[in-house]
Amino acid sequence: MAIIQQLxxxxxxxxxxxxxSAAESPDGDHRWDPPSGDCLDLDWAPSMLKRACELARLDAVHREALRSATHGDSGIDLGFLNANRHAIAFFSNSTPTALHPADVARVSTLLGEIDMQAILRSVVDSGAGSTLGYGFVGDPTEYLLAHFGALRGFYEEAARRRLLVVLWWD
Structure with a gap:
């Protein structure tokens, strides 16, 4: 079973x-059920996106923004979301993370500055596309552009609405 990134x-x-709700419920039920329009399934694209940015030698500031966009910040206590029976990340056995609205806005701005099409073109043209890994056969450009575009749009909307972003692997 694949483990996929959820936001x-x-x-x-x-x-x-x-x-x-988790604190008051006898069984720790947190009643986590955000609207589907405010959720994003990134599949297993985050690692491939990060690898492409490394191979293309994207600067550290923008690589860190992508890392934050897909890893969150462990400084926000979300352990209650992963209590047994009601765990949202029960396959990966990892604790969800999140970004505060100010961090979401910063990440959104920096993601907007990344030219993923140029990065992927550079990686594929150099012949390094096959090193992105994860059993991907063929040119990963379309898959990665679609997922990066979804990630960027997701953060733009979260920043516009001043929302937190919660992340987990499922």
Missing amino acids: ARVPAGYLDACRR
Whole structure:
């Protein structure tokens, strides 16, 4: 079974309500159920995107923005979202992470500055496309452009609405 990257845009109040629900529920039910329009399935694209940026020698600031966009910040306590029986990341056995709205805005701006098409063209033209890995057969450009575009748009909307982004692997 594949482990895939999941993201959700939520207001701080929603996350607080889930935290309260988990604390008050006898079985730790956090009632996590963000609207499907505020969720994004990145499949297993994050590692390939990061690898492409490394191969193309994207600068450290923009590589870090991509890392933050797909890893979050472990400084936000979301352990309540991964309590047994109600765990949202039960396949990966990892704790969800999140980004505060200010970090979401910063990441959104930096993602908007990345020319992923040029990065992927550079990687594929150099013959290094096959080193992106994960059993991908053929040119990964279309797959990665679609997922990067979805990620960038997701963060743009989260920044516009001043929402947190919660991330986990499922």
